[in-house]
Amino acid sequence: MSNLTGTLIKMPASLAGPVAYQLALGEHRIDLNARLGQPLTLTFTGNIYCDACGRKTKKSYSQGHCFPCMKKLARCDMCVMKPETCHYFEGTCREPEWGDRNCMVQHIVYLANTSGLKVGITRHTQVPTRWIDQGATQALPLLRVATRQLSGFVEVALADMVADKTNWRAMLKGDEAPLNLKAEAERLLPEIKEKLAELTLKYGDDAITVLDEPVVELSYPVLEYPKKITSHNFDKNPEVAGTLLGIKGQYLIFDTGVINLRKFTGYEVTLD
Secondary structure: OOOEEEEEOOOOEEOOOOOEEEEEEOOEEEEOHHHOOOEEEEEEEEEEEOOOOOOEOOOOEOOOEOHHHHHHOHHHOHHHHOHHHOOHHHOOOOOHHHHHHHOOOOEEEEEEEOOOEEEEEEEHHHOOHHHHHOOOOEEEEEEEEOOHHHHHHHHHHHHOOOEOOOOHHHHHHOOOOOOOHHHHHHHHHHHHHHHHHHHHHHHOOOOEEEOOOOOEEOOOOEOOOOOOOOEOOOOOOOEEEEEEEEEEOOEEEEOOEEEEHHHHOOEEEEEO
């Protein structure tokens, strides 16, 4: 299959051994695992389309949006990055219906091994997708909480002791040592016991549930990890070409460098 053109979106992926990836170009879906070890060329046509409204835009904002959508959509608000700042209850949410579907639902607070130990949050419906997108090799659900804002409060408390960001360069080198996430959970949960009690008192007994789940192990389709990280960027060079050596997180790993496809959501690209 060659010479397909379409706009990029986040690579669909499913949990398997290893994770199964597809390249999404508009309506096209291409099995990327089957392309490992083969030459692949992606060429940016120069066109960018908003992932929300579809209009053509000269520049992409907030991972694939035109400027007007970036300013008005709830998914582009700062509280998406910092959920503890959610202002839904103040009546100032940009899109209350979107908030009902995405924020006022159960979230999972988890530990993961990406470039090392980190804490993260995700909607309960995004397990294990969120872990795959971050390139986690291990993940452990810690808590189920009632809302996105509540998950943010817990994450902030844990972030005093554990990283809440992934070092993407280290993640792409593939040298994460296995961690005992169960032991880390037993170490960390007592440290936030008072915070959890405070939140439960304020939001109700059903607001936070401590989970007892197994550790999820994830592996990725990678033939060879890069020793040195060099990034491709469609804004600087419209052609990304090389032998596909692997896929991890939302990155394609070529023998010529790596590219974060999620960063270029809405970019029109031709696959050859």
